[in-house]
Amino acid sequence: MAALAEAQPAKPSLADSIDPSTTESLKYKAERAAIDRSLRGPVLCFIGGAIFWLLLGSLFALIASIKMNVPGFLGDSAFLTFGRVRPAHLNAVGYGWGAQIAMAVGLWLMARLCRIEVRHGGLLYMAFGLFNAGVMIGILAILGGQGTSVEWLEFPTYAALVVFAGFALVAIWAVIMFRFRQPGHVYVSQWYILAAFFWFPWLYATANMVIFILPVQAAVQGPVNWWYGHNALGLFFTPIALATAYYMIPKVIGRPVHSYYLSILGFWSLAFFYSWNGMHHLIGGPFPAWLISASVVASIMMVVPVITTGINHHFTMVGHFNALRWSPTLRFTVFGAMCYTLSSLQGSSMAIRSVNQVTHFTHYTIGHAHLGLYGFFTMIMFGAIYYIVPRLVEWEWPSASLIRWHFWLSAIGVSAMFIVLSIGGLFQGFALEDPKISFLTSTNYANAFLWMRSISGIALTAAHIIFASSFALILLHAGVVRRRPTLLDRPA
Amino acid sequence: MNRMPLLLTGIFLTFFSAWLGLVAMPYIHLGRFKPQVDDVTREETPPPFSGEALQGATIYAANGCIYCHSQQVRPLEAGADLERGWGARRTVARDYMRDKVAYFGTSRTGPDLSNIGARQPSAEWHYQHLYQPQVVSKGSIMPAFKFLFEKRRISGQPSADAIKMQPPDEAEPGWEIVPTREGKQLVAYLLSLKRSTYPLPEAPEETPAK
Amino acid sequence: MYNPTYTFIAVAIGAAVVFALFAFYYAARTGQLQNLEEGSKVIFDEKEPVGQPTDAFPGAQPGTVPAKSDSTKS
Secondary structure (H helix, E strand, O other), X not given: OHHHHHHOOOOOXXXXXXXXXXXXXXXXXXXXXXXXXXXXXXXXXXXXXXXXXXXXXXHHHHHHHHHHHOOOOOOOOHHXXXXXXXXXXXXXXXXXXXXXXXXXXXXXXXXXXXOOOOOOOHHHHHHHHHHXXXXXXXXXXXXXXXXXXXXXXXXXXXXXXXXXXXXXXXXXXXXXXXXXXXXXXXXXXXXXXXXXXXXXXXXXXXXXXXXXXXXXXXXXXXXXHHHHHHHXXXXXXXXXXXXXXXXXXXXXXXXXXXXXXXXXXXXXXXXXXXXXXXXXXXOOOOOOHHHHHHHHHHHHHOHHHXXXXXXXXXXXXXXXXXXXXHOHHHHHHHHHHHHHHHHHHHHHHHOOHHHHHHHOOOHHHHHXXXXXXXXXXXXXXXXXXXXXXXXXXXXXXXXXXHHHHHHHHHHHHHHHHHHHHHHHHHHHHHHHOOOOOOHHHHHHXXXXXXXXXXXXXHHHHHHHHHHHHHHHHHHOOOOOOOOOOHHHOOOO | OOOHHHHHHHHHHHXXXXXXXXXXXXXXXXXXXXXXXXXXXXXXXXXXXXXHHHHHHHHHHHOOHHHOOOOOOOOHHHOOOOOOOOOOOOOOHHHHOOOOOOOOOOOOOOOOOOOHXXXXXXXXXXXXXXXXXXXXXXXXXXOOOHHHEEEEEOOOOOOOOOOOOOOOOOXXXXXXXXXXXXXXXXXXXXXXXXXXXXXXXXXXXXXXXX | OOOHHHHHHHHHXXXXXXXXXXXHHHHHHOOOOOOHHHHHHOOOOOOXXXXXXXXXXXOOOOOOOOOHHHOOOO
């Protein structure tokens, strides 16, 4: 690394050439800047691709949501029927946005924590191309009537293979980066990222194998479907977002995590219990009781990692809540961390049979999914993007107001969506469980709330448009001309 | 780095344990059902699907019926499904042995369809319902599936499979509404959904207390 | 009904547990469970030490709230 420090030219936008630094600290800074530069192209591509799918996914969501209120809306063409737009939404935001942004942030964090530059970044462009081509083929296939209607696995096999190839390339690259890491302690975020990149290809391959490529009798598909569906969230999106929070919260406020011991306990209990989740999606279904009970137990045991992680995130913040006023990243991350605690505890409660009996087939579950994937995962990813992109493009975000608008529209939008779906879902669930109430009444109960869901969805879409504009502007180096990002400066 | 063996082993083993328990075990336990054969009539339960119905299952998947309709009947102690008359008993794993892909479903924005072929045995009802759901199910928010039908000019005799609609959905004079091949396959599939209308040894019929 | 694969799975789970216990014992013996809290500081260095905020709204110094006039968007 010494050679690298010497080779590092005093680029004014990066190296603090005015401040007389010691060689040692210059080395650290040069290292970070060099790592960021080596990742600039691929990571910006992944972020850009993810934002594209986020916008498209929001559009699908709005169409699907309005269709719940006005069944005839855009209803005459086959490719825009509700049953195709809804999975198109799920896959656009789940894979196009979610998995892609997880890869971008995971790669960046991995490189930074391993303190190495990424080598042969060209392969990552290939992964980017493959992954996005796969998602595009998959979404078009769903709209064209080739979807499989197996939830979370709607892509037909030919699209799934392309997605898998793209993902596997990134995962392999992350593992290789890890192997070349600088000596020193391996931080807990690296554990989560390494595990996520290892678990997800295994999950995805197993599910596609068992359900589509070498199909077995259909009864097996239910358990495998939900083992995949729940663990894609629990063993991929969750670890990546937790890794990000474990890095961003301490790093932004400049304070080590509350208890590193707890973070290790949290990691292992998550690995052990989350992997057994999923069968509680089948409570009451045509499956043996032992299978479902195993997941019910594991789901309730998830309280352990959730509480330990929650203590760690929230107690690190204690005494530093003022930081929420000055850090955009922290706002999003802390909001996400709170939603993690809330949605996970809610999730555990939903695995209890008597609760599940009411909520199982209702919009309550949809509310829970949005609290987890949006309130928790997506908000933490937004926070990470606000931290990462200025360091990659060496430019500041163009406007503080745009960031504030993005935050408040997203935060209020997803909270409102969660609340109305939960209340509507409970009305619907209790009506469904009372055979004296006609079925249609249960749907009508929910529908009153679905209007409000559509409105909160409009707020979220507006937030995404603002966010995408911010991203486009920073790429174009728009905004007030500054010689260098203040983020990379030392404070006055 | 000194902690690596512990970390990597743990990442592998935790996941592998769940893989064994939740993938391998169901694979063995639920993947090899055989039908129940009646000693006298040699009739098999659950009965096989017709080729047209199996085609219909892919239409069911392509149009995402699963996002509002489930295909599972919960036992008496786990929900009001039986009291709603959605089946004569709970569904069990063997009921799905004939399906290529089973659409258990997670949402009941629409009613359960496990036994829709028994509850609505008329093909005409299904055609009218798919063409304009509100006609046979007033207040329903199910979208119309008019793209599973074609409106064509009557040449010579009206087609035998033309569907009868009332105004305002009726075809103009001289025109008729006929289900497409996909439409017919979908209805064949729906009519064959009679998952828990017959008893199996592991699932006797249950009668909800009134 | 008995299926020989169950025995295999039971043995595999048992072996995994034994292996995990051994790995844990090995880790503890070789001192891998010592000084757990030290690890939390690896994300800091001389240039971005503990106590150094690293994020801010555009136009503000890290760790400070932007003054109204600093806001880049009028």
